[in-house]
Amino acid sequence: MYQPKLGFFKMYTSEVGLNPNVGSWSWLLHRITGLILVLYILMHFFALSSSVGGPSTFNAWLANLQTTLTHILEIGLAAVVAFHLLNGLRITVADFFFLTKPHKALFWIAMVIFAILMVITLVVFLGRAFSPHH
């Protein structure tokens, strides 16, 4: 099968451009959220490695990382995780239970759950981000 070689971004955007439907968009978003999470896991490991320096070093690192800004960013992280998780479960369910035909309906079910989770996350944690830790 011949496929023309495309540029770094065009390879992905062309797919969505040729097939601008739910399947293509969810595929693109799954790739993007996945890459964000790979970067996050590397930073996560780096921050946790401060534990090698003992409790005071680790606690100082973590205190610096638990600011209002990072707590707001955590809400973004929750959104990235929730999308990747729910869309991933949709792909797995479609693959394992031969449900590729209703994959669009499954996507919208996943997105309803995503919206509910994000509303709860915002309501509960937006206030917390601006209040000091105990």
Next chain:
Amino acid sequence: MNGKAGKGSAYGWLLQRITGIFLAFFLILHFQVLHFPKEWKLIELADVSQRLGHTGWVIFYFIFVPAGLFHAFNGLWQVINDYRPKAGTGRAVKTVLWIVGIVMSVWGYYLLFGPFRQGV
């Protein structure tokens, strides 16, 4: 494109889904406990050590660390593979990803059973 997928792709596909199912549950729990805890206080090493005093949490992280890393790097490989690298380049990238994944797993276990569990 040579069109040959090979067994490796099928195993990668299956393991990506199996680790994904594990991670779906593990990540919700991990996220709830550490990023959005019930008690709004700064996370400190003593809290982590206390939690790792329970065998259940040790087993949890023992699976979570390699499962997460496999899922991350296998997923990254799938993205790279979309660009159809040449066979040699693909093998080299895969080898690097495996090495990084294994080294990070070992480092994760060291942190888990060393500084985190012992709290020193």
